Amino acid sequence: MTAAGDWTMDAMGPDPEAMAHENAELRIQLQEAHDTLRAIQSGDVDALIVGSDIYTLDSSNAATNKLRQDVLSQMEDSVLAFDNDHHLVFMNPAAERLYGKTASATLGRPKAEVFEETWTDDAARQAAKEALDRQGAFQAISVHRTVDGSNIHVETRVSLLRDASGARTGQLYVIRNITERVEAERALQEADRQKDEFLATLAHELRNPLAPIRNALQLMQLTPSAEVHERARHIMERQLGQMVHLVDDLLDVSRISQGKVQLRLERTDLNQIIQTAVETSRPLVEARRHALTVTLPLPQTLMVDADETRLCQVVSNLLNNAAKYTPERGTIELSAVAADGHAVVTVRDSGVGIPKEYLPKVFDLFTQIDRTLERSQGGLGIGLALVKRLVELHRGQVSVQSGGTGRGSVFTVRLPLSSKAQPALGAAPHAPLEVASAGDLRVLVVDDNVDGAETLAQVLTLVGYQTRTVHDGLEALGAAQDFLPHVIVLDIGLPHLSGHEVARRIRQQSWGREMMLIALSGWGQEEDRKKSAEAGFNKHFVKPVDLLALTDEVRSYRS
Incomplete structure (x- = not known):
């Protein structure tokens, strides 16, 4: 500074332009502080927001001020306020x-740094803007992306x-995190879709055995040949057994939908299983x-423990x-061989093939591969996921x-391959029905299905x-x-009186x-059998009844 009081700048001193700019900023801030103080003094300001705290300027409203802070701090919903910028x-x-x-750390920052909408x-x-x-x-x-990069669903x-004059001063956001609700809704939708997929697949699997049964019936109508009739009868028996097994599973929908299918493992000739499967699929193949x-290979050379x-x-x-x-007019090759202690079944086709990127997903549940041929066939899935699960339940692999x-x-x-002892070759799977030696044994058959009772x-x-046959509960008594009668074969679901009540009386x-x-009964779960026993029944059979087992039970009355 000179003697006259003027400032001088040496070569290393501050930039005059920077100092001027800083002074201008200070004057603006001082003016804003002055304006704020004047507004407070004139009563135009009711409250101050400092950080996350709200302060009312009327000391008589101290309780109200505290209540506001408590409400905002304890709210589960997020509350944010932004200015016009x-x-x-x-x-x-x-x-x-x-x-x-x-x-x-966030006050004064742009909204985009708080969340991405x-x-x-x-x-x-x-x-929304309009x-x-x-x-x-x-x-x-909408969806907000948080600081850690995760997405949350929000309402x-x-x-x-607005200020006292009605001018816009900013925007108030009240945000509720609904991510759990959205995920729960999606889970319900997925469960509903899985239910529909399950029912469609089950319907498909139930229809499969009907094709050879219908074909066998048509064969019997077309020819009087005893040989053809015998073969058709065997086909129907096998396919009917398959349908009964599937219906048994349907009666316990919750068990199936949770993947709790229990296999009925028996030492079985894989050749016979494959032949039955070919009968089931032949109508589609031929169509x-x-x-x-x-x-x-030769019969009973591929024995497996299987359902x-x-x-x-x-x-x-x-x-x-x-x-x-x-x-159409393609080729399908089905083969089975023994290799390294395993039965290996191969199905090879000359079809449309599978794109490489879909191969890992083929066995995933409900995977849809966009193939034109599938749409032309109606779009009903065959259920490769079911194939995989069933094979794995048999301790096998599918690829x-x-x-x-x-x-x-x-x-x-x-x-x-099964490690159990080999049974004698040629053993009949079922013994024929035997004629009873005593004709004085009386059996009463009670069923509201007249055809079922009469046959x-x-x-x-x-x-x-x-x-003798009757068809309702009162007639049965x-x-x-x-x-x-010595024996009563009694349906549970009867008109007038249930089978349980008839048995009790x-x-x-x-x-x-x-x-x-x-x-x-059409119901065969453990609880159903328990109810029958409590009502006084000696035995509980599930429809359609195995006649050999039933006649054996009737015969046991004498002993």
Whole structure:
């Protein structure tokens, strides 16, 4: 400084322009502070927001001020306020937790640094903006990206902030995290879709056995040949057994939907299973005019511990899959061999093939591979996921290979060979019905299905028993007292009186205490059998009844 009091600058001193700019900024801040103080003194300011705290300026409102702070700090919803330039001026503790930021570090920052807002489309964003301009508020569901990069689903209510004169001063956001709700809704939708997929697959699997049964019936109508009739009868028996097994599973839907299918493992000839599967799939194969080649080893050389019906499903599903995804007049090769202690079943087709990128997903549950041929066939999935699960339940593996689009597919199933002792070759799976030696054994058959009652009574008559049929619960009580049967075969679901009630009343009579009571029911779970036993039944059979087992039970009355 000179003697006259003037400032001088040496070469190393501060930049005059920078100092001038800094002085200008200080003058602006001082003016803002002066204006704020004057507004407070004139009563134009009711409260101050400092960080995340709100202070009322009227000391008489201290309780109200405390209440406001408590409400905002304890709210589960996030509350944020932005000025007209979209800079943050307030956020409550819930917002701090939601977005992983503190108010002290975030106040004054642009909204984009607090969260990134994602809209379903530009139209939704524009509609929200128009609602805010027109109505001063809007509510919407969107997705926010937090500081850690994760997405959260939020329900947002936005309203305009205005001063005493009505001028816009900013926007108030009240945000609720609905991520858990959205995920729960998606889980419900997925469960509903899985239910529909399960029912569609089950319907498909139930229809499969109907094809050979219908064909066998048509064969019997077309020719009187005893040989053809015998072969058709065997086909129907096998397919009916498969349907019964599947219906048994349907009766316990919760167990199946949770993947709790219990296998009925028996030492089984894989050759027979494959032949049954071929019968099931042949109508589809022939309808598409494919050439099917089946190569099998000698009978009883591929013995496996398997659930015959479930393993038949596996092979049939693979054959149906090959037939469906192979253009007409294609080739399908089915073979089975023993290798390294395993039975290896291979289904090879000349079909449309599988793109390389889809190979790892083929066995995933509900995977949809966009193939034109699938749409032309109606789009009903064959259920390769079911194939995989059933094979794994048999302690086996299933794999797929394909050279790509248009180069066919090869599915391979490996199952461990049975280590159990080999039974005598040629043993009949079922003994024939035997004619009873005593014709005085009386059997009462009670079923509201007239055809079912009459055919069962005819079988029992043919094997040597005296029979009578009635078709409701009240008739059953009268017939039991009049006919005094040794055995009553009694349906549970009867009109007028249930089978359980009929059994209880019979047991109360002196003439009914020694009778053998056999329950027939479409329900066969453990609880159903327990109810029958509590009502007084000696035995519980599930429809359709195994006649050999039933006649054996009737015969046991004498012993």
